[in-house]
Amino acid sequence: MEASADIAAPPAWVAGLRRNDAATVRTLYQKHFPAIRQYVLQNSGTGNDAQDMFQEAMTVLWMSVKEGRLVPDTDPGGFLYRVAKNKWLDVVRSAARKHMKVVHSEQVLDHRADATDDIEERIVRLRGVYDKLDDKCRTVLDQFYFERKDLATIAAGMGVEEESIRTIKYRCMMKLRAFRRTISGEDQQAI
């Protein structure tokens, strides 16, 4: 999972995240979650808080890979730890948790060093787009775009014809395209 000696090829974990590979996600979890868990538990958090922070950090890492925003030779463990830690510090500093004791508060400085704020804003915006999809569209689109299954495989799994899946996919994507007109700021780009 570490960086390859071959300069042209991305590290295996980057290639894995790029193709939404479940084994890569599990490996990153097993390898890097314990450090984040330890940090959150040391700083008044629970195991569930640690899971939340890790999940958020993994989403930021995945999006950074998808957007080609990672600095070469990025260490995934360091990246995940910094993002999760900064997110936890944000939680701890929030009004509801003012009473908590925070260890290593000087590391707040890391918050700016990662510069993932715009990625995080983008994640929030894209979640809003995904939320517009109904369950039946998600069933088909997830399999095609996320799991990268071909139309014939999806059709066989759902017991329908390939042409039907192709039509459903087109219609669902057109629904999404229409929804996008309502998202703020998008209307200004109308041609």
Next chain:
Amino acid sequence: MSNGALDRTTFEAIEAYVLDRLDADERLGFERRMAADPTLRVEVELERENILAIELGGMERMLKEVREGHSEQREQGGGWTTWLKYAAVVAILLSGALWFTLRPSASERLFTEHFAPEPGLPVAMGSTAAHAFNDAMVAYKLGDHDEAISKWSVLLKERPSSDTLRYFIGCAELNAGRPERAAPMLLTVADQEGSAFAQKAQWFAFLALVRNGDRNAAKAIRFSPGNPYGAKAEAILSEFE
């Protein structure tokens, strides 16, 4: 972003570009089109972002699954495993008692053994007139039977004699677990001579009546000569006493 419709050919060309499924020549050609067409460039960016949104949804689902696979059991105390063992024994006893109480009746068992849902018709891009029917068919194929019934029922008001609409509404009712509503709808098609759906309507109406426990009504269904479901129906009736 263009406010007009995006035809399927253009949509799929953009999709192939965004998913990197074009060969070098096709890619070059598409990029030339983009360079000359600002509307196309906007559509490409929009589709790229929509696909990314879908991938994000998938990734967050995957992360949740990984998380659930590594639940925080180690935070629990030492009595956890012992408690689990007792809970498992109680659960087994309870499920045995529940099975005995709620075991399926003969009609439920026969229905479950023999029922395979109608798969529906292929949904292709067609005329505007067929759009409403196909829209409901999409819902049917995806298991959203109430939505399909609601859309087809609107069309049935306009074309009350349509055997196609009656047949698929009946099938959707049966799939949704409402045999008492499926049977009368399917029986109107089963008796319709010359209907392409008559034979299958006879079979599904029969199964709906079996599911309802109405053996006499099921027995009264007249299967057309040569209907391959006729023999199966007789075998089911012999078991259904």
